Amino acid sequence: MPDESTFADVLAANEEYAEGFPLAGLPSRAARGLAVLTCIDSRIEPLDMLGLRPGDAKILRNAGARVTDDVLRTLVLAHYLLGVERAMVIAHTDCRMAAGSEDDIHAAVSDAGGPDTRSLAFLVTSDQQATVREDVQRVRSWPYLSHLEAGGFLYDVATGRVAQVC
Numbered sequence: 001m002p003d004e005s006t007f008a009d010v011l012a013a014n015e016e017y018a019e020g021f022p023l024a025g026l027p028s029r030a031a032r033g034l035a036v037l038t039c040i041d042s043r044i045e046p047l048d049m050l051g052l053r054p055g056d057a058k059i060l061r062n063a064g065a066r067v068t069d070d071v072l073r074t075l076v077l078a079h080y081l082l083g084v085e086r087a088m089v090i091a092h093t094d095c096r097m098a099a100g101s102e103d104d105i106h107a108a109v110s111d112a113g114g115p116d117t118r119s120l121a122f123l124v125t126s127d128q129q130a131t132v133r134e135d136v137q138r139v140r141s142w143p144y145l146s147h148l149e150a151g152g153f154l155y156d157v158a159t160g161r162v163a164q165v166c
């Protein structure tokens, strides 16, 4: 167990949240039939930026908003069991995963005191629009997801605007 103080702030906030808990009884199916894959970047608010509320959509996040095997696995479940009929892949401007090569990221981790991470693929890109197109194509061509509508987008962290790529 980590030190008690490690999560004290968020657990205290949760006490208050649970007292007036507004989401009791919310169904687990996505009310708007939507899944959103976006980056872990903390400047992105996936619900607010799309006019969504809790219960509306399944939110998937990873570094760079990449369509990995685990994202495909999750979309299959979301599509067949949780009401998801459409999926947005939303990359964003000023993404660390589009700001250098794999080697640059390995070096940055090492410079930050981290271990040798060269056995990991961080899935960086030098062309975000091309990568979004390829990732969306991966969803569209996945045999288990042939009835899922997928689109690719780029979110501008400076303006809050989402532009469609494909």
Ligand SMILES: [Zn+2]
Pocket (backbone or CB within 6 Å): 039, 040, 041, 063, 064, 065, 092, 094, 095, 096, 097
């Ligand atoms: Zn990012």
